[in-house]
Amino acid sequence: xxxxxxxxxxxxxxxxxxxxxxxxxxxxxxxxxxxxxxxxxxxxxxxxxxxxxxxxxxxxxxxxxxxxxxxxxxxxxxxxxxxxxxxxxxxxxxxxxxxxxxxxxxxxxxxxxxxxxxxxxxxxxxxxxxxxxxxxxxxxxxxxxxxxxxxxxxxxxxxxxxxxxxxxxxxxxxxxxxxxxxxxxxxxxxxxxxxxxxxxxxxxxxxxxxxxxxxxxxxxxxxxxxxxxxxxxxxxxxxxxxxxxxxxxxxxxxx
Amino acid sequence: xxxxxxxxxxxxxxxxxxxxxxxxxxxxxxxxxxxxxxxxxxxxxxxxxxxxxxxxxxxxxxxxxxxxxxxxxxxxxxxxxxxxxxxxxxxxxxxxxxxxxxxxxxxxxxxxxxxxxxxxxxxxxxxxxxxxxxxxxxxxxxxxxxxxxxxxxxxxxxxxxxxxxxxxxxxxxxxxxxxxxxxxxxxxxxxxxxxxxxxxxxxxxxxxxxxxxxxxxxxxxxxxxxxxxxxxxxxxxxxxxxxxxxxxxxxxxxxxxxxxxxxxxxxxxxxxxxxx
Numbered sequence: 184x185x186x187x188x189x190x191x192x193x194x195x196x197x198x199x200x201x202x203x204x205x206x207x208x209x210x211x212x213x214x215x216x217x218x219x220x221x222x223x224x225x226x227x228x229x230x231x232x233x234x235x236x237x238x239x240x241x242x243x244x245x246x247x248x249x250x251x252x253x254x255x256x257x258x259x260x261x262x263x264x265x266x267x268x269x270x271x272x273x274x275x276x277x278x279x280x281x282x283x284x285x286x287x288x289x290x291x292x293x294x295x296x297x298x299x300x301x302x303x304x305x306x307x308x309x310x311x312x313x314x315x316x317x318x319x320x321x322x323x324x325x326x327x328x329x330x331x332x333x334x335x336x337x338x339x340x341x342x343x344x345x346x347x348x349x350x351x352x353x354x355x356x357x358x359x360x361x362x363x364x365x366x367x368x369x370x371x372x373x374x375x376x377x378x379x380x381x382x383x384x385x386x387x388x389x390x391x392x393x394x395x396x397x398x399x400x401x402x403x404x405x406x407x408x409x410x411x412x413x414x415x416x417x418x419x420x421x422x423x424x425x426x427x428x429x430x431x432x433x434x435x436x437x438x
Numbered sequence: 439x440x441x442x443x444x445x446x447x448x449x450x451x452x453x454x455x456x457x458x459x460x461x462x463x464x465x466x467x468x469x470x471x472x473x474x475x476x477x478x479x480x481x482x483x484x485x486x487x488x489x490x491x492x493x494x495x496x497x498x499x500x501x502x503x504x505x506x507x508x509x510x511x512x513x514x515x516x517x518x519x520x521x522x523x524x525x526x527x528x529x530x531x532x533x534x535x536x537x538x539x540x541x542x543x544x545x546x547x548x549x550x551x552x553x554x555x556x557x558x559x560x561x562x563x564x565x566x567x568x569x570x571x572x573x574x575x576x577x578x579x580x581x582x583x584x585x586x587x588x589x590x591x592x593x594x595x596x597x598x599x600x601x602x603x604x605x606x607x608x609x610x611x612x613x614x615x616x617x618x619x620x621x622x623x624x625x626x627x628x629x630x631x632x633x634x635x636x637x638x639x640x641x642x643x644x645x646x647x648x649x650x651x652x653x654x655x656x657x658x659x660x661x662x663x664x665x666x667x668x669x670x671x672x673x674x675x676x677x678x679x680x681x682x683x684x685x686x687x688x689x690x691x692x693x694x695x696x697x698x699x700x701x702x703x704x705x706x707x708x709x710x711x712x713x714x
Contacts, residue, residue, distance in 0.1 A: 187625045188527075191520060191523065191524045191527070192524065194520050194521070194524065195520070195521055195524035195525075195535070198517060198520075198521045198596075199538055201593070202538070202539065202542050202593070202596065203538070203541075203542060205550070205553040205554060205556075205557060205593070206542060206545065206549070206550065206553055208553070208556070208557065208563060209549070209552070209553040209556055212556070212563075219561065220556070220561060220562055220563050220566045221566060259449075260449040260450050260453060261450065263446040263447070263449060263450070264446065264447055264449070264450035266446055267443045267444075267446035267447040267450075268447070270443050271443060273447065276447065276450065276451060276454065279454045279458060279459060280450075280454065282458075283454065283458050285650050285698060285702060286458075286654075286695065286698070287650070287651065287653070287654020287655075287656075287671060287694060287695075287698065288651075288654065288656065289654055289656040289671040289674050289675055289691075290465075290654065290674070290691045290694060290695060291458075291461075293465065293674060293675075293678045293687060293688070293691055294461035294462050294464065294465045294691070295457065295461050296678060297461060297464050297465050297468055297684065297688065298457070298460060298461035298464050301464050317457060318457070320453060320457070321453055321454075321457035321458055324450055324453060324454070328450075353442045354442060357442070375544070378544055381546075382545075382546040382547060382548065384547070384548045384657060385656050385657060389675075389678070399546065399548050402548055402549070402552070403548060406548075406552050406555060406661060407661075409559075410552075410555060410556050410559060410561075410562070414552060415556070418546070418549040418552065418553075421545070421546055421549060422545045422546070422549060425544065425545050425546070426541060426545060429540070429541060429544045429545075430537065430541070
């Protein structure tokens with residue numbers, strides 16, 4: 184390898200260290216006996232503390248319920264949308280999806296809050312799990328559409344045409360030919376939607392009500408009070424859990 | 439087909455209209471109302487909230503946000519371009535190296551920000567290590583300043599810069615590089631005169647994708663700036679929670695949205711390829 188190449192590789196190594204070391208250190212210190220940033224020996228103490236923390240567990244449960252419902256809805260809606268747009272583009276719809284993606288989270292959050300408060304003038308409802316779920320569906324559809332669309336673009340159009348020629352109707356062609364072909368993309372999109380939903384703090388914290396505190400909200404509250412190894416433990420679990428999930432999703436997407 | 443397509447698009451139309459467009463319209467309406475006696479809103483219609491943005495205190499926060507986002511974007515470009523170049527040149531391992539860039543991006547934003555709190559605070563790892571080594575006596579004030587916010591933003595949004603630049607480098611016609619080399623250009627000259635200009639589309643997309651979320655950042659300045667480093671996002675959040683001045687918060691949000699749109703229009707002019 185020439186000199187430029189060596190310099191570039193050395194740089195890349197440093198960049199990867201920068202990207203990954205902070206989380207690895209965070210995870211490593213979750214196994215520390217001491218609550219201070221001095222290594223005093225291996226311990227699983229903070230993990231058991233995390234699992235005994237009622238707030239953290241309730242937050243985890245809420246986050247899982249919200250993410251599962253929101254993922255199911257946004258994957259279904261987004262997949263249908265991607266297919267419809269693939270058949271024939273709609274600049275207005277894709278434009279608003281794209282806009283929803285680049286809108287700062289804080290703006291999405293306050294606009295949903297303002298919207299909910301306005302609706303509540305007419306309906307006797309309050310902020311809660313349902314408002315969080317609706318918000319999550321709204322912001323994750325764009326992610327689903329992008330991933331499914333990428334998969335549709337690689338699909339052979341003739342497959343569907345063949346199905347139609349052989350007497351399938353539009354729905355049957357979609358259901359029995361296209362959907363199975365794009366399934367890896369749909370699964371990858373669902374995993375992505377799940378992650379985006381499970382991780383969200385900014386929008387969620389604005390539209391959550393009593394009894395709908397999510398895991399990121401609990402973590403945030405602890406982090407605001409200072410560093411706590413319990414957060415390191417729960418972070419390690421989330422990072423590696425989702426890391427695995429995303430690796431699977433990448434595999435499926437490139438298959 | 440058209441009928442089926444209409445049914446397929448209907449749910450997403452409904453969600454986007456109801457949960458994205460309508461809320462923005464309500465924010466638009468709120469921004470022209472006045473603050474009510476109990477923090478709610480009331481008529482009459484007024485442009486007062488927009489006039490208040492011109493107050494030097496708020497203008498300062500706007501400029502500060504633009505400055506922090508600008509510096510972060512510049513740093514992401516300087517750090518991200520060589521990384522994208524490295525990945526595009528790494529042959530069979532491309533997918534692995536690309537996944538390594540994407541991986542931290544899809545792990546919780548909150549946790550990645552918390553990781554820097556863990557490293558930078560007074561009793562954090564960096565200060566502890568430096569003190570143990572005897573290099574410093576008192577802890578360095580690493581956390582709760584603009585530098586920490588910029589570091590956090592660069593760390594969080596670097597993948598947004600790498601991915602679009604990588605995508606254009608990947609499609610770059612190799613023969614052009616060879617032609618430059620054949621004509622006697624040194625690697626550096628080839629890079630600045632051929633590679634960089636040809637990847638301009640990716641650079642523009644990357645700049646937009648980093649600048650926009652940095653400008654509207656909320657969590658990073660909140661946690662790493664510790665209230666000292668207030669950005670537009672924190673100002674908006676404050677108006678909707680503690681200050682309870684919704685019309686003003688709505689007006690700031692819309693100005694932020696306008697800046698976002700202008701940035702997009704200037705840098706991309708159209709939906710980046712492969713997005714939708």
